[in-house]
Amino acid sequence: MTTDLEKAPEALQQLVADSDTGGRKPTGITAGVIFAVAMLWALFQYWYASPLPFALGFGILNDTEARAIHLGFALFLAFLAWPAFKRSPRNRVPVVDWLLALVAAFCGAYIMLFYTELSTRPGQPNTMDIVVGFAGVLLLLEATRRAVGWPMAALAAIFLAYCLLGPHLPDVLSHKGASVNRLISHMWLTTEGVYGIALGVSAGTIFVYVLFGALLDRAGGGNYMMQVSFAALGHLRGGPAKVAVVSSALNGMISGSSVSNVVSGGIFTIPLMKKAGYGGVKAGAIETMASVNGQIMPPVMGAAAFLMVEYVGIPYADIVKHAFLPATLSYIGLLYIVHLEALKMGMQPIIKTTPKPWRIRVLRNAIGIAGT
Known part of the structure; x- marks a missing residue:
C-alpha cells in the first residue's frame, strides 16, 4: 500500500525522516538490526502496558525498571537512526555511532541492571555509578541534540550548569550549589532526575498512543x-x-x-x-x-x-x-x-x-x- 507520505517529493520525505524516524536509511544487516530492536521495543511496551504480566505471573516490572529499559531502547536507536551532522553518512552507521549506541543503552539500563546493589546503598554512589551517570548524561544530551536539535540540548545543559555554578552567580540567582557527584547521582540514580515523571509517562502511556497513531496513519x-x-x-x-x-x-x-x-x-x-x-x-x-x-x-x-x-x-x-x-x-x-x-x-x-x-x-x- 502506497501511503500519502511515500507520494511526497524526496526532499519532503527526508524532512519527515529527520524529524520523526531519523535521517538515516541504512540497508542490509544494519537495517535489520534497527528493525529488530524497534520491534522488540514495541513488543516490550505492549507487554508492559498489558495485564498479561500479572495474569501469567512473570515479567512483572516496577516503574523504575520499565523506565530504564525504555530509555535504553531509546538511546540505542537514537544513535543508530540519527546522524551526528548533516554531512554524516546516511546509508550506513559509522563504528563510532555503534559504540555510542551500545554505551548509551548500557547507561540507560544501568539502574535496572544493578537495581539490587543500588538499593542497598541509597545516596552513596561509588566510582562506577558516577562514571556511568556522567557518561549517561552526556550521551542523553547528544541524543537529544541529534533527534530534537541544539535548542533543547542547550537548554538542558544550561540548567545543569546552573546547578553547579550556583555559588558563583549574582545574589538574585545564587544558591548553595551542588557537587558533580551529587548532581550526577541525583540525575541518574534516582527517580527525581532523568528517571522521573516525564520518562514514566513516556514509558507507560505516550509510546503506546503514538505507536497506535503511526500504525493507523500508515x-x-x-x-x-x-x-x-x-x-x-x-x-x-x-x-x-x-x-x-x-x-x-x-x-x-x-x-x-x-x-x-x-x-x-x-x-x-x-x-x-x-x-x-x-x-x-x-x-x-x-x-x-x-x-x-x-x-x-x-x-x-x-x-x-x-x-x-x-x-x-x-x-x-x-x-x-x-x-x-x-x-x-x-x-x-x-x-x-x-x-x-x-x-x-x-x-x-x-x-x-x-x-x-x-x-x-x-x-x-x-x-x-x-x-x-
Missing part, C-alpha cells in the same frame, strides 16, 4: 480522513483551504507529529489551494497553521495531555473534555479566516450540475460519519 487512516474532508467541504467556497483545516484537525487526533501532518496533507491541499487562487505563501501558511494546531487536538494532543495528568493530577478524561472546546474554537477560527480570504478574493463554490439522489447522499454521509 494503514491509510490519514488518507481516509482527507477523503472525508474533500467529500464534505471540497465543493464549498475556498474548499481546498477548508479541506486542509478539517483534515489536519482529524489527523491531529491520531498523530503526534506536526511535520508528518504537514507533509502528508500538504502534498494534496497546497497545490489545490494554489490552483484555487490562494497563492503559494498563503497555501503553505494555512496548511502549516492547521497542522501545528493538531498538537492541541484531543485525544493525543502531541502527548502533552499525558504529562499534564501526571504533573497536575487531573484525570485524563477531564483534560480531553476541557481541551476539546478551545481546540475546536481554534479550528473554527481558521475556517472563518480562510472563508473570509476566499470572499475577499472572489472565489466561487463549485456548483454540482447533476446532484445525486437524496438516498445516495444520505447513505454516503452515513458511511462517512460511521467510518470516521
